[in-house]
Amino acid sequence: MKIAILGTGNLGYSIAMGILSQDNFNLKNLYLTKRNVDSLKKWDKLPNVKISTDNKKAVRFSDVIILAVQPKQLQGVLEEIKPQLNLKRHTVISVVTGRKINEIESIIGNEISIIRSMPNTAISVGQSMTCLSANEKGKENIEIAKSIFNSLGKTMCIEERLMQAATVICASGIAFWMRLIRASTQGAVQLGFDAEEAQELSMQTALGAASLLLKSGNHPEEEIDKVTTPNGCTIEGLNEMEHQGLSSSLIKGVKASFEKINQI
Ligand SMILES: NC(=O)C1=CN([C@@H]2O[C@H](COP(=O)(O)OP(=O)(O)OC[C@H]3O[C@@H](n4cnc5c(N)ncnc54)[C@H](OP(=O)(O)O)[C@@H]3O)[C@@H](O)[C@H]2O)C=CC1
Numbered sequence: 001m002k003i004a005i006l007g008t009g010n011l012g013y014s015i016a017m018g019i020l021s022q023d024n025f026n027l028k029n030l031y032l033t034k035r036n037v038d039s040l041k042k043w044d045k046l047p048n049v050k051i052s053t054d055n056k057k058a059v060r061f062s063d064v065i066i067l068a069v070q071p072k073q074l075q076g077v078l079e080e081i082k083p084q085l086n087l088k089r090h091t092v093i094s095v096v097t098g099r100k101i102n103e104i105e106s107i108i109g110n111e112i113s114i115i116r117s118m119p120n121t122a123i124s125v126g127q128s129m130t131c132l133s134a135n136e137k138g139k140e141n142i143e144i145a146k147s148i149f150n151s152l153g154k155t156m157c158i159e160e161r162l163m164q165a166a167t168v169i170c171a172s173g174i175a176f177w178m179r180l181i182r183a184s185t186q187g188a189v190q191l192g193f194d195a196e197e198a199q200e201l202s203m204q205t206a207l208g209a210a211s212l213l214l215k216s217g218n219h220p221e222e223e224i225d226k227v228t229t230p231n232g233c234t235i236e237g238l239n240e241m242e243h244q245g246l247s248s249s250l251i252k253g254v255k256a257s258f259e260k261i262n263q264i
């Protein structure tokens with residue numbers, strides 16, 4: 001596969017990390033662009049990686065174009081690469097928040113494959129939850145996007161109207177879960193663990209909770225019932241958390257994030 005990432009910032013870099021660290025990724029060429037390429041220099045010597053400021057050249061040498069610039073930068077990049085795009089050859093994948101497929105089509109046309117994708121930064125370690133939706137032409141090439149993102153985590157094809165919600169739950173969501181892990185770590189330190197031990201306990205417990213639900217297919221409350229011994233310490237802690245608004249504050253945070261995304 002010949003892939004270009006236009007805008008190798010936080011997310012683009014994470015995608016590149018994921019691609020380059022997968023042994024079985026079918027990669028022929030990875031073109032990485034940004035305006036100041038200093039932060040990408042460490043990859044300069046890899047035989048199948050090209051670092052450049054030249055978006056047009058990156059498009060000419062690639063089949064799959066991943067757009068990972070900030071929302072306000074997208075229009076300029078699309079206008080710049082439009083003359084290089086080949087309707088039959090290229091698949092354009094945008095990870096840009098809040099920019100709809102029809103906005104992209106209004107610049108590069110609707111005869112080219114356009115896929116909107118929402119991964120998260122765990123893509124760097126092959127554990128992203130990535131949502132995908134496509135324009136009519138892109139539906140023919142959705143397997144290309146699936147094969148990229150399935151090798152870097154899991155994918156779900158969704159209706160485009162849900163893409164903003166997916167951004168909050170999965171892309172912003174990773175920050176929400178990190179903050180919960182940090183809060184649990186702080187609790188563990190208060191109970192006597194040193195910081196490093198505390199973080200390890202929190203991280204593995206979070207991983208265990210998610211793995212248990214994924215593998216068993218059970219509802220969280222079914223698993224919670226197995227932990228809450230009657231009159232025990234777990235229900236005491238859980239109820240206090242709920243009195244303080246744990247679920248409510250999470251839901252309100254998700255809603256606030258969703259309201260903001262519609263203004264981006
Ligand atoms: N960060 C995240 O976790 C997630 C981000 N997203 C979305 O992904 C996109 C990127 O986000 P993020 O990585 O955080 O942002 P960054 O600002 O870190 O990355 C954007 C990159 O684009 C580069 N860039 C800007 N203009 C151009 C240009 N004309 N040509 C080539 N490169 C350019 C910038 O580098 P330079 O200035 O050197 O050119 C920068 O490295 C955004 O739309 C964001 O909403 C989606 C999901 C998760």
Ligand SMILES: O=C(O)[C@@H]1CCC=N1
Nearest residue numbers: 097167168171172264
């Ligand atoms: O915070 C943001 O706007 C972007 C989108 C999701 C993650 N980062």
